[in-house]
Amino acid sequence: MKFTELGLNDELLKAIKRSGFEEATPIQEQTIPLALAGKDVIGQAQTGTGKTAAFALPILQNLDKDKKVIQALIIEPTRELAIQTQEELFRLGRDEHARVQVVYGGADIGRQIRSLKNNVPAILVGTPGRLLDHLKRKTVNLEDVSTIVLDEADEMLDMGFIQDIESILSYVKNRKQTLLFSATMPKPILNISEKFMHDPEVVQVKAKELTADLIDQYYVRAKDSEKFDIMCRLFDVQNPDLAVIFVRTKRRVDEITRGLQARGYNAAGIHGDLSQARRISVLKRFRAGKLDILVATDVAARGLDISGVTHVYNYDIPQDPDSYVHRIGRTGRAGQNGNSITFVTPGEMSYMKTIERLTKKKMMPLTPPTxxxxxxxxxxxxxxxxxxxxxxxxxxxxxxxxxxxxxxxxxxxxxxxxxxxxxDSADVEVNISSQKPLPSRGGNGRRGGGRSRGNYGHGGGRGRSGRGGYRGGERGHNDHGYSGYRGGDHGRSGGGYRGNNSHRSGGGHSFVIKNKKD
Structure with a gap:
């Protein structure tokens, strides 16, 4: 179904076209008309199915631009998801002049308070812990909120946020609409829907099935510091016609792109910090075959549909099984054979097995070329x-x-x-900043404990038990951060973030290119 058939206004349709989307995903097609009509909706869908636009577009259309109050509240389990949602709302709502603000732990709360006071947002996005902080300080007023969104509800359950969610909902007394999205529907989630929702419409989208018979799937076991050299040797042996490299962060995109260019490969990168014009230009060159290699984050490559991609390289292991399906689906199209190669660090082997179980496809080991x-x-x-x-x-x-x-x-x-x-790439040394691997499920986070040098480190701070591999609050700048599948945000990195308001992964070495002969 086209977006033009869903009852959206011209400004939003312009924003959708600018983003390069034409057809609605199943969750969008079914949810948007219901949400525009003001109905409560329970959406059961996996990550990567387009849920954000499914609730963002109706919220943006139903805003009263004349009111200087918070009209919609979106609760996300992690700061990474909160930031991504805020960015998506900003992109889609630019023509609507929608005021959107995100609040999360680890950032300067004083700065957030001043921003909330000086320019009250129409839409507020936040993590549970920081939202509760603001509510207790009375720096956020939710009395005029008409729509509330609970995104990734099962993740919030796994992270011990259900009581926080109920506390926050008790402040939203005049809400008219509740939208709840979750990949699974365990009993506590159903209890929330029964307690806080009115005759909700249920939208179910089946999990993506991997129908990739034409894709040969391999994995290479390597330390993080070994990946770049191994990948270059694979390029030399495999000689891909068109290749896409998926990485976890914007910083990695820039580093790997510069490293490949230094070694003589015809490569370019795309990520969310680039202008829309720049991204379109890079994709146009890639489609035309003027680029051999495209380096991208998952978000930047959303909706990427380019024929002729022969190889996909997962430089960083995907953060959830659906992302894996999305990534390798860029190759093996139109009856052509494709290849996917996933780099797996020793600590990520069990997580790779989790992906294999959920996708029901086995990756074959690949020995790096000499x-x-x-x-x-x-x-x-x-x-x-x-x-x-x-x-x-x-x-x-x-x-x-x-x-x-x-x-x-x-x-x-x-x-x-x-x-x-x-x-002659042997003469060019490239160092890529190190990045912590995603552990599989990790160990249980500590219950209780101190404040871990910064704001709340989940599994520290608030006394909840956590299931992530890395305890949040590492380096004192992360709110409720987890890593590990079924930890926070399907394994997005929790620990190791540096600096207030920064969502670049910390740690590691600077990017260096130098000539070994020197």
């Missing part, structure tokens, strides 16, 4: 280029060629040409 095999692959590509050149008219170069032959042997000249046409 340096000699990579060089052989480079020379094979270079010889093919020379053979293509020999088919062209070279008559205007013969005099200079004869002069060179007087001083050098034909073998030396051919060797120089091969060296020039192959990527």
């Amino acid at each position: 340096d000699d095999q990579a060089l052989h692959g480079q020379l094979k590509i270079a010889k093919t280029k020379i053979e293509d050149l020999m088919k062209e008219d070279l008559s205007k170069y013969t005099d200079d060629a004869s002069e060179l032959l007087e001083n050098y042997s034909a073998v030396d000249l051919a060797a120089a040409l091969l060296k020039n046409l192959s990527k």
Whole structure:
């Protein structure tokens, strides 16, 4: 179904077109008309099915622009999801001049209070802990909220937020509409729906099934510091026509793109910090075959539909099984064979098994090529280029060629040409900043405990039990952060975030390119 058939206004349709979306996903198609009509909705769908737009578009359309009060509240389990939702609302609501603010732990609460006071948002997005902080300080007034969204409700249950959710809902006394989204519907979630929702319409979207018979799926076991060199050797041996590399962060996109370019690969990257015009330009070049390699985050590659992609490289293991399905679905299209290669650190092996169980597909182990095999692959590509050149008219170069032959042997000249046409990447060292792996389910977070050097570290701070692998609050700048599947936000990194208002992963080394000969 087209978005034009869903009853959305012209401003929102313009924003949707600008984002490159044409057809609504099943969850959007079924949810948007119900939400526009003011009905309560329970949406059961997996991550990556377009839930954000399913609730964001009706909220934006139903806003009263003249009111300077909070009219909609969206609760997300983690700061990463809260930030992404706020960014999506901002993009979609730009023509509507919608005021959107996000609040989460780890950021300066004083700054948040000043912003809330000076420019009251129409839509407030936040994590449960920080929202409760503001409510107790009376720095947020939810009396005029008409719509409330509970996103990733089962994740909030796993993270011990259900009591917080009920406390927050008790402040929203005049709400007219509640939208609840969850991948699963355990009893506590159903209890919330029974207690706080009125005759909700149920929208169920089946989990994506992996129908990827034409995709050969491999994994490479490697330390984080080894991935880049191994990937380059794979390029040299596999010689992909068009390849997409998926990474976890914007910083990784920039680092890996610059590293590939330094080694002579025809690569470009896209992520959310780039302008829309820049992203469109890069994708246009990739579609036209003027780029060989596209480096992207999951968010930037949403809706990416490019024929001819022969290889997908998961430089960072996907954060949930649906993301894996989405990623490798970029190849193996239109009856063509495709290849996916996933890099897995030793600590992520059990998480990879979780993905295999849920997708019902097994990845085959792949042994990294040696340096000699990579060089052989480079020379094979270079010889093919020379053979293509020999088919062209070279008559205007013969005099200079004869002069060179007087001083050098034909073998030396051919060797120089091969060296020039192959990527002598062994002379270029590239360091990519290290990133903590996603553990599988992790261990139980500690119950109770201190405040972990910053705002609440979930599994510390508030005395809830957590199931993530890394305890939140690491480095003192994270609110309720988890890692690990079925931890927070399907394994998005919880610990190790640096600085207030920063959502770049901390730790590791700076990006460096240098010549080994120096």
